Amino acid sequence: MEKRVCILMGSPRKDGNTMHLLKPFMDELRQGGCACELIWLYEKEIQPCCACCCCQNDHAAFGCALDDDMQGIAESVLRSDLLVLATPIYSWYCTPPMKAALDRLVYGMNKYYGERKGSALWEGKRVALLTTCGYPIEKGADLWESGVRRYCKHSQLRYMGMLAEHDPGYRSVFMGEEKAARAGAFAQELLRSFEC
Numbered sequence: 001m002e003k004r005v006c007i008l009m010g011s012p013r014k015d016g017n018t019m020h021l022l023k024p025f026m027d028e029l030r031q032g033g034c035a036c037e038l039i040w041l042y043e044k045e046i047q048p049c050c051a052c053c054c055c056q057n058d059h060a061a062f063g064c065a066l067d068d069d070m071q072g073i074a075e076s077v078l079r080s081d082l083l084v085l086a087t088p089i090y091s092w093y094c095t096p097p098m099k100a101a102l103d104r105l106v107y108g109m110n111k112y113y114g115e116r117k118g119s120a121l122w123e124g125k126r127v128a129l130l131t132t133c134g135y136p137i138e139k140g141a142d143l144w145e146s147g148v149r150r151y152c153k154h155s156q157l158r159y160m161g162m163l164a165e166h167d168p169g170y171r172s173v174f175m176g177e178e179k180a181a182r183a184g185a186f187a188q189e190l191l192r193s194f195e196c
């Protein structure tokens with residue numbers, strides 16, 4: 001059966017490094033029979049979580065009280081077999097709309113925070129990271145990866161790994177055959193995981 005991949009894209013640059021890395025990754029997934037939905041977070045209205053906790057009153061749905069684009073994004077996430085968080089690293093973490101989306105999801109999807117404890121609506125969903133950063137990977141993307149690992153553990157999500165690539169600077173060429181090959185290989189690895 002066709003697998004659905006929901007890609008939350010956190011780069012503000014339509015023709016930027018993260019998108020260039022994402023292209024061969026999506027091509028490979030599509031060739032492997034996946035339907036990829038790419039959501040540009042900078043084009044969406046995503047208000048920050050205001051900690052009203054209304055979402056905790058509804059144990060069957062995302063249930064956020066804020067009226068913006070996050071409801072539709074949450075539905076796409078719930079429908080997907082694999083959630084990909086694609087973002088450049090900004091100040092050692094993801095970009096602001098990605099952070100806002102993660103905050104809204106961690107409460108809306110995990111019914112842990114109200115008086116009556118519930119479950120995680122997205123329990124068992126696969127999550128993978130695709131990121132680009134200016135520092136060497138081990139100093140640029142490490143905090144983002146460990147934050148997401150913990151987020152997944154807490155949310156009962158299945159962390160599938162990270163593809164991170166280094167940007168040598170805005171005046172250099174970012175993309176090349178080796179990076180494209182690694183993006184394709186990462187997609188292959190994720191496709192194989194659907195077989196087990």
Ligand SMILES: Cc1cc2nc3c(=O)[nH]c(=O)nc-3n(C[C@H](O)[C@H](O)[C@H](O)COP(=O)(O)O)c2cc1C
Pocket residue numbers: 011012013015016017018019088089090091092093132133134135136139140141167
């Ligand atoms: C505001 C800002 C903050 C950044 N902070 C970091 C950082 O903390 N660590 C890092 O390795 N790179 C950092 N970078 C570099 C970007 O992560 C890198 O250039 C990335 O490839 C840009 O991706 P894009 O072309 O998709 O926007 C920063 C870039 C900007 C514009």
